[in-house]
Amino acid sequence: MLAVVDGAIDVAAVRAAVDAAGHGAILVFEGVARDTFEGRRVLRLEYEAWAEVAEPVLQAIAAESGERWPDARVAVVHRTGVVAIGEPSLVIAVGAPHRPEAFDACRFVLEAVKDRLPVWKKEIYEDGSAWKANAPAGQGG
Amino acid sequence: MICRFFDRIEGDPPVTGMDGEQGHVRVRVFAALRERAGSSELVVPVVPGETVGALYARLFPAEGGPVLPVAFVRNRAQVGADAAIEAGDEVAFLPPVGGG
Numbered sequence: 001m002l003a004v005v006d007g008a009i010d011v012a013a014v015r016a017a018v019d020a021a022g023h024g025a026i027l028v029f030e031g032v033a034r035d036t037f038e039g040r041r042v043l044r045l046e047y048e049a050w051a052e053v054a055e056p057v058l059q060a061i062a063a064e065s066g067e068r069w070p071d072a073r074v075a076v077v078h079r080t081g082v083v084a085i086g087e088p089s090l091v092i093a094v095g096a097p098h099r100p101e102a103f104d105a106c107r108f109v110l111e112a113v114k115d116r117l118p119v120w121k122k123e124i125y126e127d128g129s130a131w132k133a134n135a136p137a138g139q140g141g
Numbered sequence: 142m143i144c145r146f147f148d149r150i151e152g153d154p155p156v157t158g159m160d161g162e163q164g165h166v167r168v169r170v171f172a173a174l175r176e177r178a179g180s181s182e183l184v185v186p187v188v189p190g191e192t193v194g195a196l197y198a199r200l201f202p203a204e205g206g207p208v209l210p211v212a213f214v215r216n217r218a219q220v221g222a223d224a225a226i227e228a229g230d231e232v233a234f235l236p237p238v239g240g241g
Contacts, residue, residue: 050169050235110241117240132239133237
């Protein structure tokens with residue numbers, strides 16, 4: 001499951017996509033809309049994607065993960081449109097025989113998505129809005 | 142962070158056709174550029190010899206809004222600002238991405 005969707009993400013379905021009897025570790029990461037940014041109250045987020053390119057990019061990211069951690073199965077769903085505070089905009093699930101490759105693959109996929117997926121985020125404040133670019137890995141964002 | 146994946150993408154080729162024969166390029170824009178353009182897709186006449194960087198400067202002059210560190214994409218492959226444009230091309234200008 002590698003998709004960009006317009007409505008709410010079915011988190012259980014993303015998890016189910018990486019379930020397997022041989023997996024001793026399953027991680028589910030949810031990137032969730034947060035209610036503040038540097039002290040400003042955030043009312044909601046709005047995401048847009050280059051949809052027909054985003055899914056091939058997800059496939060490329062998953063393929064790279066598969067080369068590095070062949071036993072880890074990855075599922076990624078990113079949402080577009082309005083995302084309310086507390087709702088996930090991104091869900092990554094990774095299943096693997098053991099926890100090290102699950103954590104490593106999940107972190108790799110997350111950082112690759114934030115770095116490369118053609119998706120843009122607008123934060124809507126009480127008194128304005130702003131398009132927010134991701135910071136490099138390890139520097140917040 | 143500028144998007145930098147298109148050298149590895151092998152997705153569907155962009156749709157081209159009559160517009161190309163009539164000497165136009167399709168321009169895809171997103172986020173702040175889409176808002177500035179008023180549309181996510183523009184069809185503009187080709188200027189002979191124009192590069193993607195020059196096209197960007199023509200469509201989004203610095204005096205009309207903030208200058209973003211955009212990535213240039215031509216026919217689904219990332220290119221430098223000096224890449225030439227031909228009729229029928231699809232050009233995309235990508236602001237820094239913010240997924241997650």
